[in-house]
Amino acid sequence: MANATWIRRHILSLADFLPVEYNTVLQTAASFREVLSRRTKKVPALQGHVVANLFFEPSTRTRSSFELAAKRLSADVLNFAPGTSSLSKGETILDTAKTYLAMGADIMVIRHREAGVPQAVASAMEEIGVQVGVFNAGDGQHEHPSQALLDLFTLCSVLDFENPRLELLKDKKIAIVGDILHSRVARSNIYSLIATGAEVHLAGPPTLVPKLFAEYFSTQSQTHGRAKEHATPLTPTNASSKQERLFVHWQIEPALEDADFVMTLRLQKERMTAHLLPSLREYHQLYGITSDRLKLCRGGVKILHPGPVNRGVEISSELMDDPELSLISQQVTSGVAVRMALLYLMGSGKVLNGHWS
Ligand code: NCD
Numbered sequence: 001m002a003n004a005t006w007i008r009r010h011i012l013s014l015a016d017f018l019p020v021e022y023n024t025v026l027q028t029a030a031s032f033r034e035v036l037s038r039r040t041k042k043v044p045a046l047q048g049h050v051v052a053n054l055f056f057e058p059s060t061r062t063r064s065s066f067e068l069a070a071k072r073l074s075a076d077v078l079n080f081a082p083g084t085s086s087l088s089k090g091e092t093i094l095d096t097a098k099t100y101l102a103m104g105a106d107i108m109v110i111r112h113r114e115a116g117v118p119q120a121v122a123s124a125m126e127e128i129g130v131q132v133g134v135f136n137a138g139d140g141q142h143e144h145p146s147q148a149l150l151d152l153f154t155l156c157s158v159l160d161f162e163n164p165r166l167e168l169l170k171d172k173k174i175a176i177v178g179d180i181l182h183s184r185v186a187r188s189n190i191y192s193l194i195a196t197g198a199e200v201h202l203a204g205p206p207t208l209v210p211k212l213f214a215e216y217f218s219t220q221s222q223t224h225g226r227a228k229e230h231a232t233p234l235t236p237t238n239a240s241s242k243q244e245r246l247f248v249h250w251q252i253e254p255a256l257e258d259a260d261f262v263m264t265l266r267l268q269k270e271r272m273t274a275h276l277l278p279s280l281r282e283y284h285q286l287y288g289i290t291s292d293r294l295k296l297c298r299g300g301v302k303i304l305h306p307g308p309v310n311r312g313v314e315i316s317s318e319l320m321d322d323p324e325l326s327l328i329s330q331q332v333t334s335g336v337a338v339r340m341a342l343l344y345l346m347g348s349g350k351v352l353n354g355h356w357s
Pocket of ligand 1: 144
């Protein structure tokens with residue numbers, strides 16, 4: 001890895017992320033986690049760089065996490081809030097981006113309620129020939145790469161804290177439960193978890209487990225490993241080993257059976273345009289993660305949730321706060337180290353070897 005370079009200028013999706021890139025992010029994040037454990041938690045890695053946080057949609061965790069990560073790397077941070085910006089005077093998103101570019105932004109971290117906005121800004125920047133990097137911090141129902149990468153880092157760190165790497169999750173069973181339809185987190189996680197060689201089991205009510213998945217991956221009667229009895233493997237017509245590791249269930253039990261990790265997702269009421277659920281109470285009864293339901297999983301199972309959580313809906317309040325079972329706080333902590341890694345790689349174009357000295 002000596003003198004290796006990072007060549008991906010924009011991070012917009014994990015669809016084409018390579019195993020070597022995942023492992024570089026995991027190793028770099030581990031180095032920055034070590035920095036964050038020091039008394040002085042700041043390094044001059046991106047001194048003189050400008051990171052613009054362009055969040056056109058509300059956010060607590062992601063925006064603060066990117067801001068702190070950039071500051072820990074000594075970058076200058078510009079924060080944009082749509083309510084108080086010139087957007088309300090009719091400025092387009094692209095003109096907003098160009099304004100930040102004129103102020104010297106090296107990296108733009110973009111969140112928008114519409115899918116494809118970060119991609120459109122990145123293409124526009126390429127067209128005008130500028131070197132700025134664009135990071136997708138969540139676009140509509142499309143993708144949320146940094147959340148999936150911090151989830152991956154959290155999962156791998158449970159298995160080997162010192163040396164988190166993709167291969168650790170091979171053949172693990174990971175259940176993703178809840179509102180898959182509206183979840184950009186689920187989409188990015190499916191790409192990264194499939195890349196590890198894990199078995200990914202999606203579970204939720206038929207109205208929230210996308211028909212798109214069922215259409216894209218034609219169902220076949222093939223069965224796989226532990227999922228044998230209950231799963232519907234979604235195998236594309238031209239079956240590839242990647243997609244054979246993705247299963248859909250409309251009941252929660254087969255997804256939880258023998259699972260090593262359970263990811264729950266928020267019911268994204270703000271994105272629901274139709275009445276897709278009878279009631280939150282009924283949803284909790286059928287799909288909520290509770291201590292009883294966790295008995296179906298492997299011993300040592302851990303639970304994740306990207307937040308914000310609807311307490312008592314997708315997960316019981318008691319489990320959410322259980323330090324043995326819940327990785328929710330670790331996910332937030334991991335987020336800063338992972339975003340430091342991503343900003344560092346994009347900003348410097350260099351791969352870090354070992355600890356930051
Ligand atoms: C997620 C998001 O915004 O997509 N949250 C996050 O970034 N931590 C998930 C959600 O809103 O439910």
